[in-house]
Amino acid sequence: MPATVIVGAQWGDEGKGKIVDLLAEHSDVVCRYQGGPNAGHTIVRDGETFKLHHIPSGILYPGRICVVGAGCVIDPGQLVKEIDGLEERGIPTGDLRISGNAHLIMPWHVAIDAASERRLGKLQIGTTRRGIGPAYADKAARIGIRVQDILDPKILRQKFETALAEKNLELERLHDHPPLEAEELADRMEEYADRLRPYVDDTSLLVDRALRDGRRVLLEGAQGTLLDLDHGTYPFVTSSNPIAGAATTGVGIGPTRIDRVLGVAKAYVTRVGEGPFPTEIAGPDHARVRDIGAEFGTTTGRERRCGWLDLVALRFAVRVNGLTSLAVTKLDVLSSFAELPVCVAYRLPDGSETDEFPGHQSDFHHARPVYRTLPGWLEPLDEVAGLDELPERARSYVAFVSEALDVEVCMVGTGPDRDRVLTSRAIASVAG
Ligand code: IMP
Numbered sequence: 001m002p003a004t005v006i007v008g009a010q011w012g013d014e015g016k017g018k019i020v021d022l023l024a025e026h027s028d029v030v031c032r033y034q035g036g037p038n039a040g041h042t043i044v045r046d047g048e049t050f051k052l053h054h055i056p057s058g059i060l061y062p063g064r065i066c067v068v069g070a071g072c073v074i075d076p077g078q079l080v081k082e083i084d085g086l087e088e089r090g091i092p093t094g095d096l097r098i099s100g101n102a103h104l105i106m107p108w109h110v111a112i113d114a115a116s117e118r119r120l121g122k123l124q125i126g127t128t129r130r131g132i133g134p135a136y137a138d139k140a141a142r143i144g145i146r147v148q149d150i151l152d153p154k155i156l157r158q159k160f161e162t163a164l165a166e167k168n169l170e171l172e173r174l175h176d177h178p179p180l181e182a183e184e185l186a187d188r189m190e191e192y193a194d195r196l197r198p199y200v201d202d203t204s205l206l207v208d209r210a211l212r213d214g215r216r217v218l219l220e221g222a223q224g225t226l227l228d229l230d231h232g233t234y235p236f237v238t239s240s241n242p243i244a245g246a247a248t249t250g251v252g253i254g255p256t257r258i259d260r261v262l263g264v265a266k267a268y269v270t271r272v273g274e275g276p277f278p279t280e281i282a283g284p285d286h287a288r289v290r291d292i293g294a295e296f297g298t299t300t301g302r303e304r305r306c307g308w309l310d311l312v313a314l315r316f317a318v319r320v321n322g323l324t325s326l327a328v329t330k331l332d333v334l335s336s337f338a339e340l341p342v343c344v345a346y347r348l349p350d351g352s353e354t355d356e357f358p359g360h361q362s363d364f365h366h367a368r369p370v371y372r373t374l375p376g377w378l379e380p381l382d383e384v385a386g387l388d389e390l391p392e393r394a395r396s397y398v399a400f401v402s403e404a405l406d407v408e409v410c411m412v413g414t415g416p417d418r419d420r421v422l423t424s425r426a427i428a429s430v431a432g
Helices: 016-024 076-088 107-123 132-140 147-151 153-175 180-197 203-212 248-250 286-290 309-322 331-336 361-366 393-407 427-431
Strands: 003-008 031-034 043-046 048-052 064-070 096-099 217-220 259-267 269-271 306-309 327-329 339-347 367-374 408-413 421-423
Touching: 003 016, 003 248, 003 309, 016 043, 016 217, 016 259, 016 327, 016 408, 016 421, 031 203, 031 248, 064 203, 076 180, 096 180, 096 203, 107 132, 107 153, 147 153, 147 180, 153 180, 203 217, 203 248, 217 248, 259 309, 286 306, 286 331, 306 408, 309 339, 309 393, 327 393, 331 393, 331 408, 339 393, 367 393
Parallel strands: 003 217, 003 259, 031 064, 031 217, 064 096, 259 327, 327 408
Antiparallel strands: 043 048, 269 306, 339 367, 408 421
16 A cells, blocks of 8 residues: 655645645554654644644544654654643544654754854854754764653663753853753753653554555655755755655655655745745735735744745656645635746756756856746635636646646645645545
8 A cells, every 4th residue: 555745845834734634534644754843734624723843734633643753853842732732622642653763852952053043144044943953963963862762761861961061062162152951951851751752652663564554654744845955955955855755764664665746836935044036026916925825934933935836946846756746735825916927947147048947056046037927817716616616717827837847736725724625536546
């Protein structure tokens, strides 16, 4: 039985949470494979809004096993808060499983993230300041603290104190930051450890067994393709690999187990933080898209930068993820525009044009969008019940995207509620 990967095809915030939420209903296991509390998935269910940072949205369905995989980094305080928040609202979390191999974000990671952004000044990346980069850096340097370290209180305290002795030096000497208080922090970590211990599991084995038993597994990426550490717009990226290939390493299954990769893209583009953005809108349309689309970050509340749809960047996402289908979200946000520019190529500094994403950063930094202007539809999409009921011009917009990318658009989002997603075929067939 296949596993399905859901991956952001742009710079994150594509509305993956809602698509995962829909498919989770038809799945048995839902896994996060990378990232940490830099992600924020907003799910609106029966008028109630849920904001999840660590826990896969499958948790809202009883009986779904929800996995936080080895490729994730976990802020234990944040995770405990999320668990408590769900339990308080009557949503049981007993089916949550956390990989013992995932790394923990420690308070010094958060402090160093903020301090190094301050030091970078104008050159800052615009991180979410959740300690993501420093936690992954320690993982790569093999000095990180892993979830399984919380299983033994003695080991945890020892590792914590050893790490802090060094990190306090870094904070004080490099970042002019007061040292963190070891005793108080260690006590707090032990409290979190007590709360999280029951959820720790061998999640690679769990997912493998689920697949062998013919159960349906969803692998949910956070952030998006262009924020990928290896293939995104470095250095303005996150410190993990959101692209689909990383689902296998992040969860601990082989690449042969996956045969469906669903990309999620907005009908336009947004980006949070710094970095080049060829189709960023200049002028009053920027605020219109931002306000109609409520483009403010779930995690940081930051205003998102908004741009017209970029097919060059999306073609790149199709390539590096091997997308087998695409969900286009927030089509309704474009309903009030008479004309819709869509970027079909980049003009490079040497005057040439390309419809492939530039391999060299300087070309991308200086790329100018070449637009094709499509007619807008100006009708609200609230009452539309099926893809073939979309206004003709809206249908043409979606068809244009699908043809340009040579990928089927299997879902179209037309509003914030979970029932505002139109599907081209039964959701169950996408979910596997
Ligand atoms: P970090 O992941 O906090 O280190 O931030 C690195 C870059 O990724 C910054 O530009 C962030 O704004 C961006 N980023 C991280 N997580 C998300 C997300 O979930 N959505 C959109 N952008 C994100």
